[in-house]
Amino acid sequence: MSENKVENNSVPTVEADGKPRTRCPKCLSIRRDKYNRVVKRGIIGVLADGTEYDTVTWRRTKCLSCGQCRIDMFHTIENKPTIPREDINKVWSDLA
Numbered sequence: 001m002s003e004n005k006v007e008n009n010s011v012p013t014v015e016a017d018g019k020p021r022t023r024c025p026k027c028l029s030i031r032r033d034k035y036n037r038v039v040k041r042g043i044i045g046v047l048a049d050g051t052e053y054d055t056v057t058w059r060r061t062k063c064l065s066c067g068q069c070r071i072d073m074f075h076t077i078e079n080k081p082t083i084p085r086e087d088i089n090k091v092w093s094d095l096a
């Protein structure tokens with residue numbers, strides 16, 4: 001499980017790295033609404049497979065099959081300024 005996960009009781013985070021499409025964690029459908037809230041933060045880290053990243057992007061969407069909201073999470077390299085990892089806790093309020 002990624003340390004960059006943000007969630008409350010009703011909105012799960014889905015890891016989207018390297019996937020052409022993400023799936024609804026509830027019904028497994030790939031049909032989704034357009035991304036609405038998008039939050040991007042500079043955070044340096046290394047994925048489980050050894051891939052380095054310096055940016056984490058969370059994109060909020062909704063399953064078109066069952067209506068479940070979720071947050072698709074992406075790790076990339078963008079060479080932008082970074083924030084302290086503690087500030088990740090503030091991301092949820094921007095996505096809510």
Ligand SMILES: [Zn+2]
Binds near residue numbers: 024
């Ligand atoms: Zn669904």
